[in-house]
Amino acid sequence: MTRIRQWLALLTCVACALALAGCGFHLRQSAALPAVMQQQVYLQVNGGGEFPRSLAAALRASKVNVLNAPGAGIATLSVPVAAFSSRLLTTSGFQKVGEYVVGFRVTFTLTDANGKTVIPIQSIELSHEFAIDQTQFSAISSETEAIQRSLVREMTDAVMRRLEAQARLGSEVAPPAAASAPPASAG
Secondary structure, three states: OHHHHHHHHHHHHHHHHHHHHHOOOOOOOOOOOOHHHOOEEEEEEOOOOHHHHHHHHHHHHOOOEEEOOOOOOOEEEEEEEEEEEEEEEEOOOOOOEEEEEEEEEEEEEEEOOOOOEEEEEEEEEEEEEEEEEOOOHHHHHHHHHHHHHHHHHHHHHHHHHHHHHHHHHOOOOOOOHHHOOOOOOOO
8 A cells, every 4th residue: 555655656746747847847047148247247337226236146146256346358237327217197186096107227238358349238118107195105105115126126137138138149249330430531
């Protein structure tokens, strides 16, 4: 009787493993980042707050040493814009419930150790809307803070996905045409 239970337990474990393998489930791996930032990167974020800490933690989770200062042979992930915005969407003299939107905009670029552009400047904008009673100002403030924390997590994931996409492409990007020298005249 115990032998039958042992076999039944073993068959159940094997069936569960096969079911998980068959459905395509797999554990999330660390991000595959562009080659120029495989070992270390200087992270330069304009402003403070939670986003620089979150992005640095995500990079460290991908086995990248995040540096606080630029140096020779070090790629730079520059984030010149990381800004929240909030605004009232709907309001009425008779309504006490208003709709608000909290937005988060990040602009970033990646350059290699020689200053060549690996990822040209890109912008990502995320937002969440919520409805709340306009007479409860403390609720508006706490709801906005909770949404900002959520947007930081989502933005960190979005930036890491863009970095992963560039790693899959595996090639450097030429500088924008506006930055190149004008063609010489044949005069």
